[in-house]
Amino acid sequence: MGDVAVGSALRVELDGVAVCVVQDSAGAIHALGDTCTHGEISLAEGFVEDDAIECWAHGSQFELTTGKPKNLPAYEPVPVFPVTIDGDDVLVDVQNPLT
Numbered sequence: 001m002g003d004v005a006v007g008s009a010l011r012v013e014l015d016g017v018a019v020c021v022v023q024d025s026a027g028a029i030h031a032l033g034d035t036c037t038h039g040e041i042s043l044a045e046g047f048v049e050d051d052a053i054e055c056w057a058h059g060s061q062f063e064l065t066t067g068k069p070k071n072l073p074a075y076e077p078v079p080v081f082p083v084t085i086d087g088d089d090v091l092v093d094v095q096n097p098l099t
């Protein structure tokens with residue numbers, strides 16, 4: 001995926017759903033709901049850690065594979081969506097979240 005560098009995130013709108021697409025440090029692609037569950041903040045504007053993305057506003061980190069917050073103040077998870085890699089394309093199924 002050319003638009004998302006390793007260790008970075010990109011916000012996209014798919015079928016009206018705000019999605020945060022992340023490429024982790026190992027090169028794996030993840031797709032999560034982009035809105036922090038603590039406030040109306042785009043997670044794609046945050047910081048990618050090894051296995052999580054951190055909301056810049058108050059520091060909650062969400063696990064890339066489960067969407068669960070690792071620390072307060074957020075305590076509700078964000079959805080995680082299935083990702084399929086098709087050549088250079090990343091296909092995200094926003095209709096069938098994994099979590």
Ligand code: FES
Binds near residue numbers: 036041057060074
């Ligand atoms: S808005 Fe994201 S942690 Fe507060």
